[in-house]
Amino acid sequence: xxxxxxxxxxxxxxxxxxxxxxxxxxxxxxxxxxxxxxxxxxxxxxxxxxxxxxxxxxxxxxxxxxxxxxxxxxxxxxxxxxxxxxxxxxxxxxxxxxxxxxxxxxxxxxxxxxxxxxxxxxxxxxxxxxxxxxxxxxxxxxxxxxxxxxxxxxxxxxxxxxxxxxxxxxxxxxxxxxxxxxxxxxxxxxxxxxxxxxxxxxxxxxxxxxxxxxxxxxxxxxxxxxxxxxxxxxxxxxxxxxxxxxxxxxxxxxxxxxxxxxxxxxxxxxxxxxxxxxxxxxxxxxxxxxxxxxxxxxxxxxxxxxxxxxxxxxxxxxxxxxxxxxxxxxxxxxxxxxxxxxxxxxxxxxxxxxxxxxxxxxxxxxxxxxxxxxxxxxxxxxxxxxxxxxxxxxxxxxxx
Amino acid sequence: xxxxxxxxxxxxxxxxxxxxxxxxxxxxxxxxxxxxxxxxxxxxxxxxxxxxxxxxxxxxxxxxxxxxxxxxxxxxxxxxxxxxxxxxxxxxxxxxxxxxxxxxxxxxxxxxxxxxxxxxxxxxxxxxxxxxxxxxxxxxxxxxxxxxxxxxxxxxxxxxxxxxxxxxxxxxxxxxxxxxx
Numbered sequence: 078x079x080x081x082x083x084x085x086x087x088x089x090x091x092x093x094x095x096x097x098x099x100x101x102x103x104x105x106x107x108x109x110x111x112x113x114x115x116x117x118x119x120x121x122x123x124x125x126x127x128x129x130x131x132x133x134x135x136x137x138x139x140x141x142x143x144x145x146x147x148x149x150x151x152x153x154x155x156x157x158x159x160x161x162x163x164x165x166x167x168x169x170x171x172x173x174x175x176x177x178x179x180x181x182x183x184x185x186x187x188x189x190x191x192x193x194x195x196x197x198x199x200x201x202x203x204x205x206x207x208x209x210x211x212x213x214x215x216x217x218x219x220x221x222x223x224x225x226x227x228x229x230x231x232x233x234x235x236x237x238x239x240x241x242x243x244x245x246x247x248x249x250x251x252x253x254x255x256x257x258x259x260x261x262x263x264x265x266x267x268x269x270x271x272x273x274x275x276x277x278x279x280x281x282x283x284x285x286x287x288x289x290x291x292x293x294x295x296x297x298x299x300x301x302x303x304x305x306x307x308x309x310x311x312x313x314x315x316x317x318x319x320x321x322x323x324x325x326x327x328x329x330x331x332x333x334x335x336x337x338x339x340x341x342x343x344x345x346x347x348x349x350x351x352x353x354x355x356x357x358x359x360x361x362x363x364x365x366x367x368x369x370x371x372x373x374x375x376x377x378x379x380x381x382x383x384x385x386x387x388x389x390x391x392x393x394x395x396x397x398x399x400x401x402x403x404x405x406x407x408x409x410x411x412x413x414x415x416x417x418x419x420x421x422x423x424x425x426x427x428x429x430x431x432x433x434x435x436x437x438x439x440x441x442x443x444x445x446x447x448x449x450x451x452x453x454x455x456x457x458x459x460x461x462x463x464x465x466x467x468x469x470x471x472x473x474x475x476x477x
Numbered sequence: 478x479x480x481x482x483x484x485x486x487x488x489x490x491x492x493x494x495x496x497x498x499x500x501x502x503x504x505x506x507x508x509x510x511x512x513x514x515x516x517x518x519x520x521x522x523x524x525x526x527x528x529x530x531x532x533x534x535x536x537x538x539x540x541x542x543x544x545x546x547x548x549x550x551x552x553x554x555x556x557x558x559x560x561x562x563x564x565x566x567x568x569x570x571x572x573x574x575x576x577x578x579x580x581x582x583x584x585x586x587x588x589x590x591x592x593x594x595x596x597x598x599x600x601x602x603x604x605x606x607x608x609x610x611x612x613x614x615x616x617x618x619x620x621x622x623x624x625x626x627x628x629x630x631x632x633x634x635x636x637x638x639x640x641x642x643x644x645x646x647x648x649x650x651x652x653x654x655x656x657x658x
Contacts, residue, residue: 102624104644105645115504115547124505131506179546181572193546193570197577205643209573244494248569279569280632325524332492420545421502434521441496441544442520448500 081307084213088190092173099214108172116177120151120158123422127416156388158416159355164296170285186266188285206279213250213279214313220257222321227473229456229470230265234272235326239336249275263292264361275333308351326456331442341388342469348431349462353385354419357436366461372475373465382409385417421446478599484532488592491538495550510556531558542571577634585616
């Protein structure tokens with residue numbers, strides 16, 4: 078009888094054509110690979126649009142390489158590579174999809190083993206269709222309850238990272254399970270999978286269910302070989318999170334695991350509020366933020382509010398329902414879909430001594446282009462409430 | 478035992494992230510390690526890069542290289558003439574990028590290594606040994622997974638594939654997912 082396996086063990090075993098347990102290093106066949114303009118060709122998202130002469134020259138080289146080798150290239154404005162991988166149905170249940178960017182873990186929301194690799198790995202994957210991977214141990218994350226008004230999946234992700242620490246899941250996979258899964262939309266699952274990187278995880282895996290199949294309908298041809306964990310699979314650890322009891326969370330500068338409940342940051346002045354990224358740049362994120370801004374009377378004059386949709390699909394959805402018009406009327410700056418200001422490679426930068434409150438996944442020193450600025454991380458709702466007050470504020474004031 | 482590297486220990490802290498190793502904004506102009514090396518560890522100490530000498534060894538605490546998977550965070554270290562990093566633990570993307578570029582990642586408890594002392598990294602039959610020549614520090618480091626030793630020995634993944642043409646362990650053809658029931 079075969080040994081009981083986790084989702085990670087099953088997907089990597091299948092990809093390597095063997096039956097492997099955590100700890101083994103395998104040569105795995107990949108189902109798809111993503112590169113970005115910061116790691117290799119395929120999705121132009123980090124320099125979108127290019128901010129310097131040299132960056133523009135770099136993009137020209139990316140285009141030439143893609144054309145020469147017949148690689149599908151997503152151009153400036155199409156969006157963040159990870160969002161494009163999920164929107165175009167390339168991430169599907171049971172698949173192994175590698176991305177030369179750490180937030181490839183986002184695909185785990187679709188029961189796909191998505192993991193970040195480097196540029197050399199990407200070159201090897203393009204040449205051989207293979208990648209070396211150590212089969213990770215798995216931490217089981219049991220989600221219970223339902224998120225309350227003004228509390229978002231981002232808050233759950235931050236709470237989890239605060240609990241586990243920046244390396245609490247290093248070399249390991251997270252497997253999300255529990256009764257709360259039925260209440261979490263795909264957009265919410267993308268946030269949790271995406272942020273699993275920030276506690277060091279190699280993958281953040283969800284089971285496939287009706288929400289997964291609804292999302293993939295029209296994006297990818299099924300049927301899909303959904304992968305479930307065996308009931309008696311071996312886990313390295315188990316953590317529980319009660320969403321019902323959760324309140325908004327903040328990650329203080331300059332580490333993502335520097336997590337505090339919102340009470341500990343209330344009143345912190347904010348100069349720029351950033352809505353976007355592969356964590357917080359999907360349609361529902363902007364709609365939730367706008368709802369808070371409307372109730373709170375719009376952004377406070379003097380606060381720079383930046384809106385960067387994660388992709389063209391998101392951009393078009395927000396144009397169609399009037400969300401972007403409302404943001405623009407409020408004075409928000411709408412940036413080109415892509416990585417934007419998140420990692421300082423293009424987009425709006427702040428001055429020395431300024432504070433940014435962002436829906437992004439990282440707050441490292443200098444991350445957004447100025448090492449003398451501070452970055453706080455929060456949910457779209459908390460960011461919106463902060464824009465309205467000009468200081469960190471609790472969205473439950475207007476939502477509860 | 479054969480000595481792999483001898484060099485000056487440059488002590489760093491825990492959770493050194495990739496933006497600290499090399500600021501993302503520096504990538505606006507170039508990805509060339511020869512140019513970027515002057516910004517090495519800029520967010521930690523702007524004066525650090527100028528004090529680095531070829532052969533220095535970075536010594537860190539937990540979770541070295543957390544954050545981005547950008548390979549330039551490894552190549553900039555190599556560009557500065559550093560051939561090995563000793564840390565209590567590595568972020569997984571940094572660990573694999575180090576192996577894939579021929580930067581030796583050494584995992585052991587580093588608490589007893591003094592800043593500036595000369596340390597020695599040697600290969601033993603069952604793994605690696607780290608020794609501080611002034612402090613008398615010694616530690617056994619975890620061996621690299623057998624499947625990737627050939628990559629380090631070749632000097633990186635690109636050199637390995639140029640030599641062998643493919644990974645040396647069999648794997649099925651790509652896209653077998655489509656064949657599943």
